[in-house]
Amino acid sequence: MDNIKKPDLSIDEVGGLLQIIVRSKIDNIKEASSGKIKRVYFFNFQNKEYVICFAKDNTEFEVESYLQDRFDKAKIPSPKVLNKGCYKDYYYAISEKLYGIPICDLDKEEVESSLPSIMDTLKNIHSIDISSTLGYGWLNSNKNGQFKTFEEFLRHFFSKEIQGFWKDWYELFEKSFLDYEVFMELYRKMIKLAPYCEGKRYLVHSDFHYNNVLVSNSKVTGVIDWGGVSYLDYFFDISKIVLEFSEHDLFNRFCEFYKQNDFDVSHARERFLCATICHSLDGMRFYAKLGKEDVYKNILKNVLALIDIYQE
Known part of the structure; x- marks a missing residue:
């Protein structure tokens, strides 16, 4: 592969x-x-x-x-x-070219001072009106989501038959350290949580973290690499930031911020976990594909810890 x-x-x-x-x-x-x-x-x-x-x-x-x-x-x-x-x-x-420091290069104090702008930028993305569109997942040529339901998107994303970048990815279970039983246990948890995200349609970046967000003087100056832009639950963006900056207790802060801005925060834990498991599974197979077992193990460790913290 x-x-x-x-x-x-x-x-x-x-x-x-x-x-x-x-x-x-x-x-x-x-x-x-x-x-x-x-x-x-x-x-x-x-x-x-x-x-x-x-x-x-x-x-x-x-x-x-x-x-x-x-x-x-x-x-x-x-x-x-x-x-x-x-x-x-x-x-x-x-x-x-947009200028700024990637948020992955910020120290803890710089992250903290930049959070208001990061949160406000995400809120603005998620506030874009998509009422004239249909569907979930990646945008098609008509700018609608490619799938009728959220669960259909999830199942397709991790299906054995998926084409493109992830074609033949099931080979990783045989040819790499990607553990089938561990992966599928997490997959089943994610699918069980999927109904909580059904009906939650927002424009999401899907990769809002690492070097895709640029900051200067505590203000977001650039959001780049929109290749994964989708119609999904906004927690798919929030979970990326929470995973990257776990020491800042961002889940509760985002929930409060979004509640103050009149977003639907019902079943926040379940929605957050569904998104977090999805990102983690994708990361696990990606780093298995690259042969980076240490990164793979760290992703698995982090997602299991978050499940322990946030599951009811």
């Missing part, structure tokens, strides 16, 4: 393409260290910095363009797509 393949491009190829697009000299092209399935480069043009991303699928770029007006109105700092196109067998998008 080897489906983790970024677009195969050289710096010289990227530079040549950019010169054709902008018809001028391009400076300081550098490949970004982030990006699991995309290839991302920074470059300078007329004393400004930009980003060009390459992917084998253009869904993310189309969705970002579709949502841009909504992001602007909601005051969500996301990169504006300036140019899109095709090169070889890949799609590309050029956007402005």
Whole structure:
């Protein structure tokens, strides 16, 4: 099983393409260290910095363009797509570069001082009106969710038959340290909790953590990498932050904040656990795929601890 393949491009190829697009000299092209399935480069043009991303699928770029007006109105700092196109067998998008420190690089005091802005940014994302859309999960070409119910989305996400990035992932149970019995026990817990998230439809980033959130002077200055944007329960974003900063007791703080802003916080523990188990299972199989057993074990340890804390 080897489906983790970024677009195969050289710096010289990227530079040549950019010169054709902008018809001028391009400076300081550098490949970004982030990006699991995309290839991302920074470059300078007329004393400004930009980003060009390459992917084998253009869904993310189309969705970002579709949502841009909504992001602007909601005051969500996301990169504006300036140019899109095709090169070889890949799609590309050029956007402005956003500045700030990834939240994964903040110390404990910096995280604490940035939390009001982080919480407010998430609240603004989850407040975007999606009443004209239908369905759950990732957005399709009509900007509706791909699944009729939340549980259908969950079952598909971990199905043996899933295609794309996770094609043939069941091989990991035989060829890696991914434990089938442990995985399926957690999966069954998640499915049992799924009814609590049914009917809870919000626009969610789905990967709101690590280096996808940029901060400067305690303010969120950028939310990037919208490839997983979906219609799901907003706890799918909150759980990512709670998992990353477990020492800050963020679950209770988010619940209180969302309650004050008139969000539905009923069955918060069950909804949070469902989202947390989903993210953890996905992380477990991802790091099994990469062969990083220490990370896999840490994810498993953390999710079991959270289940002990939050299950009724």
